[in-house]
Amino acid sequence: MAKIKSKExxxxxxxxxxxxxxxxxxxxxxxxxxFPSETKRSYDKAKGPAKAQAxxxxxxxxxxxxxxxxxxxxxxxxxxxxxxDFQMSVWKALLKIPFGQTKSYGDIARAIKNPKGVRAVGxxxxxxxxxxxxxxxxxIGSNGTLTGFGGGLPTKKWLLAHEGVETPALL
Numbered sequence: 001m002a003k004i005k006s007k008e009x010x011x012x013x014x015x016x017x018x019x020x021x022x023x024x025x026x027x028x029x030x031x032x033x034x035f036p037s038e039t040k041r042s043y044d045k046a047k048g049p050a051k052a053q054a055x056x057x058x059x060x061x062x063x064x065x066x067x068x069x070x071x072x073x074x075x076x077x078x079x080x081x082x083x084x085d086f087q088m089s090v091w092k093a094l095l096k097i098p099f100g101q102t103k104s105y106g107d108i109a110r111a112i113k114n115p116k117g118v119r120a121v122g123x124x125x126x127x128x129x130x131x132x133x134x135x136x137x138x139x140i141g142s143n144g145t146l147t148g149f150g151g152g153l154p155t156k157k158w159l160l161a162h163e164g165v166e167t168p169a170l171l
Contacts, residue, residue, distance in 0.1 A: 010048040010056040016067050017162075018155045021132075023063065025055035029078035032129045033063075035151035041129075055080075063132065069162075072099035074133045081129045090124035097138040100163040104142040126150060132159065144168065 009031070011024045022034035024043050034041050047053060055078055065071035081091055093111045097103050103111075109121045128136040131150060137159040141147045146167055149156035160167050 008048055008052065009043060009046055010052040011043045011046045012056060012060060013045065014060055014063060016063065018151065018158055021063070023056060023059055025052045025059060026080055027051040027055075029055050029080035030059045030130055030133065031080050031082065033059075033131050033133060035131065035155065037152055038150055059133070066132070067162075072163075077133065079130060079134065081134070083124070083127065083129070086120065087124040087127055090121055091128055091130075091134050094125070094128065094134050094136055094139065097135055099135075100165055102138050102140045102160070102165060105139060105147075106142050108139060122147075138163075138165075140167075 008026050009024045011022060014021045014023055019036040021036070022032070022042055023030070024032040024034070025048075027049050032041070032043065034043070059077055062071060062074055062077055066074075075095075081088070083091065089112045090108060093108050096111070105118045105121045105125070106115070108125070109115050109117045112121070114120070125136045125139050126148060128134050128150075131137065137149060137156045139147075146153050146156055157167050
């Protein structure tokens, strides 16, 4: 698994309805969206190479449009997540969940041809380095309940409501 050198990154902070997100990109593409609660996964603000800055600018514009309700798809962005082959297969499956729809962990496990790998899918989902854009918030429990989320369940609920998905009340 490749490590990303911070000097190669362009990093900024983006004020959104779900808090200030940290967004990071390399010359290869977008590498991270970090929720305020994820202090172990933060980067120093930086202006990396021009190509990294271009990926960062595109991601920031796309996220701003999403939060304004003007964007439902991020397929035009270049993504460069770092993960294992299994994690990458899960994240690719997440990208296929349409705006305003949800899937269960079991659905994702079946989609990647690993129907017994539900727990592993959950772990990979939780390691998604590019939440919102790689829509891990669209994965829910098989019984329709909201399950763990790096940004917290209220954030997951907000994102789903923003996309028009009704969810059960949080306890």
